Amino acid sequence: MAASSLFVGLALLLALSSTGEEAKSERQSQPLALNLTKSEASFDTETAPLLRVGAEQPEPQAVESAVSEPAEPPPEMNRTTYTVKSGDSLSVLFKRAGLTDRDLYELIDQAPEARALRRIMPGNEITFALSQDGQLEELIYQRDRLRSLRFTRTEGSFDAEELERTPDVQIAYRRATIDSSLFLAGQAAGMTDNLTMELAGIFGWDIDFILDIRRGDTFSVLFEEHFLDGEKIGNGPILAAQFTNRGKTFEAVRYVDASGDSNYYTPEGRSMRRAFLRTPVEFTRISSPFNPNRRHPVLNTIRAHKGTDYAAPRGTPVQASGDGRVKFAGRKGGYGNTIIVQHGQTYQTLYAHLNGFRRGVRSGTRVKQGQTIGYVGSTGLATGPHLHYEFYVNGAVRNPVTVELPQAESVPSSEMARFESQVQPIIAELEKYQRDTQLAGLSNDLQVN
Structure with missing residues (x-):
């Protein structure tokens, strides 16, 4: 019996030791949830006795210390x-x-x-x-x-x-008929002078806006308006435009190519630009046209006038009419201060009677179309400030006002699909505005009649 009692005691002791180990393992794998309410907290019927057998509960202070204190707000400035x-x-x-x-x-x-x-x-x-x-x-x-x-x-x-900040963009449309001048027509249509200048720049290779404009010419423009916080802050670029001059209609649409450069093209993809500007200076009038038999105003002899004279205030910037390299920059007899620019093998332009040259412009300098190269003056045999401009093709002088200017590069065939997908919605939008405007005008005419 003594041996039997000893065996039972040892067995009971081993059972209690095993139960204590299980309780310790359960506490490690089941951490206490801190966000339970009293009604949500419950004990498993098997776990509860184990928790009562020597299980240590976390002190309330330990639970509170686990909650981080809110950060102090930064001091006001x-x-x-x-x-x-x-x-x-x-x-x-x-x-x-x-x-x-x-x-x-x-x-x-x-x-x-x-x-x-x-x-x-x-x-x-x-x-x-x-x-x-x-x-x-x-x-x-x-x-x-x-x-x-x-x-x-x-x-x-x-x-x-x-x-x-990125402004809100809205599409706007303007249409006008010229009665006296392009700028007055633009102002009457609600266009800024800068927008009118941009329009003239787009069609400037096809239309001489000083000599060619006639009463009754019309134009329509589709462009961006930019708004910030509900207030208009300016205009974006012209997206598409149409200009009818002397019964002939020209169309242009803006295209941003794969490299991010933007230019204007016809709906078929031909560039609106020419390789040369028609007039390289903003002038008030043509003071002397191209004339092979002109009598020279200073020498009083018959001497061919191989260029066109553009009267302009002294100091007016003179632009390179095309990309090229300066062949000559200096004093040249009766021409006075003169710049000659070579454009590839075929074309050459001459700018004479300059008041001075832009800094950095000298023989060998490369210039870009539209870049200022000098300033209007009256040096040499000149009676007043003006630009004398000559245009040569294969060494032969041509009338710069009437010469056929070579076209700039069109959209390459490899980009035509991209071009069409980008510009067709813009052209369709312009045509929609034009139709709506015509219908509105027709409706007004019917109401008046």
Whole structure:
């Protein structure tokens, strides 16, 4: 019996030890949920006795310490915005904000992008954010309605960040009939002068807007309008346009190619540009046309006038009419200050009586179409300020007003599918506006009758 009692005691002791190990393992694999309410908390009928057998419960203090304290809000900063006035400098603006030249130097020294602040213009806005102890923490330079530059103090320096807002874009349409001038017709249609100039630039290779415009000519324009916070802030590019001059209609549509460059083409993909500008200067009148038998106004002899004279105020910029390389830039007898540009093997242009040359323009300089190369003057045998312009084809002089100008490159065949998919919706939109306008005009006529 003693042996039997000893065996039972040992068995009971082993059973209790095994139960304690199971309880310890269960606690490790089932962590206590901290977010249970009293009504949700419950014990499993098998686990409950085990928890009562020497199971240690976490102290309330330990549970509370596991919950992180809420972060303190950053201290408030004093923000002040100043509008740049005429005569203001960065130093003046910093002092106005309660800062010193040392603060200005620190910003420019630590953030190279801050050099842009040296180009502030009247109307720009600068916002200073200072800490409670008067230290500059943030500066925002508002370049315009869309672009700003923000400087933020970090550990030991300033970080710069470009900020740009995207305006809301709406499509607008204008149509007008010319009664006296292109600009007056554009103004009557609600177009800005810049938009009218853009329209003239698109069709400028086909239409001479000084000599060719006639009463009754019409045009229609589809373009972007940009809005910010519900307020119009400007116009975007012309998307498509149509111009009827002397009964002949020209059409143009804007295309952005695969490399991101934009140009205007006919709906068939031919470039609206020519390899040369028809007139390389903004002029008031043609003072002397191309004439092989003209009597020279100074020499009083019959001498061929191999170019066209464009009267313009002294100092008016003269543009290269096409891409090329300057062959000559200097004094040339009766021509006075002269520039000759070679355009490939076939074409050559000459610009004479210049008041001076643009800096950097000399023999061997490459120039691009539309780039200013000199300025109108009256040097050489000239009676007044004007540009004398000559145009040569294979060494033979041609009348620059009537010569057939070579076409610029059209859309390559490899991009035609992309071109059509991009421009066809734009052309369809222009045609829709034109139809709606015509129907509205017809309806008004019926109501009047």
